[in-house]
Structure formats: C-alpha cells, structure tokens
Amino acid sequence: MVRITFLGTGGGRFATVYQVRHTGGIYIEAEVNIHLDPGPGAVINLNQLGIDPASTDGVLVSHCHPDHYADAEVLIEGMTRCNFSHRGLVAGSRSVIEGINDHGPAISAYHRRIVSECLSLSPGERFNVGKLEVRTTPTSHSDAEGIGFRFMTKNGIISYVSDSEMVDEVIKAHKGARMLIMCVTRPLGARVKYHMSTEDAAALANEIKPEVAVMTHFGSKFVHDDPEKQAKFVQDKSGIRTIPAVDFMRLSMLKGIKKSMAHFQK
Numbered sequence: 001m002v003r004i005t006f007l008g009t010g011g012g013r014f015a016t017v018y019q020v021r022h023t024g025g026i027y028i029e030a031e032v033n034i035h036l037d038p039g040p041g042a043v044i045n046l047n048q049l050g051i052d053p054a055s056t057d058g059v060l061v062s063h064c065h066p067d068h069y070a071d072a073e074v075l076i077e078g079m080t081r082c083n084f085s086h087r088g089l090v091a092g093s094r095s096v097i098e099g100i101n102d103h104g105p106a107i108s109a110y111h112r113r114i115v116s117e118c119l120s121l122s123p124g125e126r127f128n129v130g131k132l133e134v135r136t137t138p139t140s141h142s143d144a145e146g147i148g149f150r151f152m153t154k155n156g157i158i159s160y161v162s163d164s165e166m167v168d169e170v171i172k173a174h175k176g177a178r179m180l181i182m183c184v185t186r187p188l189g190a191r192v193k194y195h196m197s198t199e200d201a202a203a204l205a206n207e208i209k210p211e212v213a214v215m216t217h218f219g220s221k222f223v224h225d226d227p228e229k230q231a232k233f234v235q236d237k238s239g240i241r242t243i244p245a246v247d248f249m250r251l252s253m254l255k256g257i258k259k260s261m262a263h264f265q266k
C-alpha cells in the first residue's frame with residue numbers, strides 16, 4: 001500500500017510567513033520513505049506524528065523557494081542520523097542543489113556530501129529512491145529551474161505538479177497519473193503569473209483524468225476563499241473526485257484511494 005501524509009497544505013509567501021496552513025511538505029511511503037518539499041515546520045510535524053526522520057530514504061525538493069526547501073537540511077541530518085550513517089538520497093532542481101542566478105543553493109556543500117547520493121535534476125530525467133522509480137517533469141515558474149515529480153509506485157503513478165502555471169508541456173507530462181497532486185496557490189478569479197489557480201486545476205484534472213485530484217499548497221487568499229468550495233468547482237468542471245487537502249490528512253492508495261487523518265504521537 002502507498003500512503004501519503006500532508007505535513008503542510010499551505011504555500012506562497014503570506015500563508016508561509018503567518019502559517020495560515022502548515023508548510024511541512026508531503027511524506028510518501030511507497031516501499032521507501034520520501035519527504036517531498038519540506039518547507040518551514042516539516043521537522044516539527046514529522047515529530048508530532050511520531051515518524052522518525054532517520055527512516056527517510058529520500059529528501060526531494062522541486063524548486064528553490066523556502067516554502068519548499070526550508071527544513072531540507074535538518075531532515076538530511078535526520079536521514080543520515082546526524083552524519084553517523086552515510087545514507088539516503090537528496091534530489092532537487094539545479095537551483096536547489098547547485099544554485100542558479102538568484103536562486104540557491106538551498107542545501108549546503110556539507111549536507112550534499114553527507115548523504116550517499118545527491119542529484120541535481122532537470123525535467124525529463126529518471127532516478128530511483130531504492131526500488132521506487134521517480135521521473136521529473138517540467139514547470140513554468142519564477143524559479144525557471146523548477147521541476148515536478150512522478151512516483152511510479154506499484155499501485156499507480158502519483159504525479160506532483162509543484163508550483164507552475166499551466167502550459168502544454170506541463171499538462172502533457174502528467175498524463176497517466178492515478179493521483180494528481182496540484183499546488184493551487186490562488187482561488188477562483190485570482191490567478192497570478194507562475195502559479196496555478198482553481199480554474200487551472202479544473203482544466204488540468206479534466207485533461208489528465210486521474211482517479212483522484214488533490215489540491216494543496218494554498219495561499220492565504222485561497223484559504224479564506226473556502227478550499228471546499230474551490231475543490232467543488234474543480235470536481236464539477238472536471239468530473240474527477242477532488243480532495244482539498246488539510247494539514248495531517250492521509251491518503252492510502254491500494255484498490256481504492258481512502259482519506260483519513262494522521263494521529264498525533266506527541
């Protein structure tokens with residue numbers, strides 16, 4: 001079974017600074033454990049659920065904005081048992097790993113060195129986290145080096161679009177997804193450049209036709225404009241079951257896709 005836990009569902013500058021929603025990224029358990037886009041608070045929320053950061057196998061960062069990378073280094077320390085074991089994989093966009101123009105690097109030379117593998121990625125690449133194959137997808141974002149990810153699990157493809165505006169090459173790259181996770185920063189009638197709005201989410205879900213569309217990475221305005229209403233618009237327009245993520249929500253993917261809430265251990 002594949003299990004996905006939302007350690008945060010906020011995104012964008014104001015939602016992050018004021019923690020309108022948490023910003024701890026997404027924890028994926030699919031034979032291996034992956035922490036995807038760990039923004040501020042990721043390590044706190046992981047601890048609250050009693051998940052040991054030392055059991056993470058890969059830290060993946062889609063692009064070089066702090067709502068996606070801020071806790072990456074501390075999670076790398078967790079993954080390597082504070083540099084006592086040389087293990088784990090770090091993968092990110094070129095901006096995250098190498099630093100490009102105004103962006104990054106988001107991960108220090110020390111943290112790139114203490115893991116067993118560090119990958120600097122562009123769209124259209126493939127790599128493995130243990131047995132799990134992961135592919136990178138293009139984005140159109142203010143960090144021009146940004147990427148999305150596709151997790152080729154035994155139970156189907158989980159596609160993570162990351163921050164992007166909708167252009168043809170992005171839409172094409174997510175075909176075949178069973179679960180489509182969209183970073184929808186802006187609500188209906190409030191699209192801004194480089195980000196997805198609710199209208200974009202409806203159009204993408206309609207093109208891809210996944211079993212489930214998940215909306216996350218909500219900006220401040222989005223949260224105040226009723227995420228349930230935004231998701232209903234996407235579901236009505238696309239005919240696809242659409243879930244507006246909430247902090248600590250869990251999705252289990254086996255024959256069907258089931259929603260639950262994670263339990264606090266602390």
Ligand SMILES: [Zn+2]
Nearest residue numbers: 063065141163
């Ligand atoms: Zn961004």
